[in-house]
Amino acid sequence: EAQVTQNPRYLITVTGKKLTVTCSQNMNHEYMSWYRQDPGLGLRQIYYSMNVEVTDKGDVPEGYKVSRKEKRNFPLILESPSPNQTSLYFCASSLWGRGADTQYFGPGTRLTVL
């Protein structure tokens, strides 16, 4: 089944404790992206990757890191999480990331930073 998977689905952590949210897709897509979704603010793009080893900042990249060493994986790294990073995070992928591409979303990761 074609899908985007994220792990973990739920995470509660404390300020300053480094964490990684994994994202994997099995559709051989070139483009992958991370979003955060907050009430009243909608979906905002954190980082995106057009290809292996090629990444760029979205609208809200501060406090996050990403890497794209393999086509199928695009982990999101919070080196020193803070409470304002408490949010619902979505990973997404699409074939090229341009034009009328369909973007496929993962199920989401709900992160709480205490």
Added chain:
Amino acid sequence: TQLLEQSPQFLSIQEGENLTVYCNSSSVFSSLQWYRQEPGEGPVLLVTVVTGGEVKKLKRLTFQFGDARKDSSLHITAAQPGDTGLYLCAGRSGSNYKLTFGKGTLLTVNP
């Protein structure tokens, strides 16, 4: 930063009623997409429009892209409880890799 304004933000209607959701911007988009998101899940694509003035129909849902490619609308005929969800519009401009989302319209259809 390009902005997409969605209205209304919340909409609660009775089963069988019609409704329209709007997505507006001052920027031109090369393509505009509508997604639907249910609680606990990621957004799922409903439709993509790319040509100014384009109209697409998906059963009871009608999507329109403005002539100037700055706005779009989603019309639902005879809404059903199964249409309940968060409707998001998203736009991409030119060769830009970034996809900009509106804040969404939360639709509740009561039986």
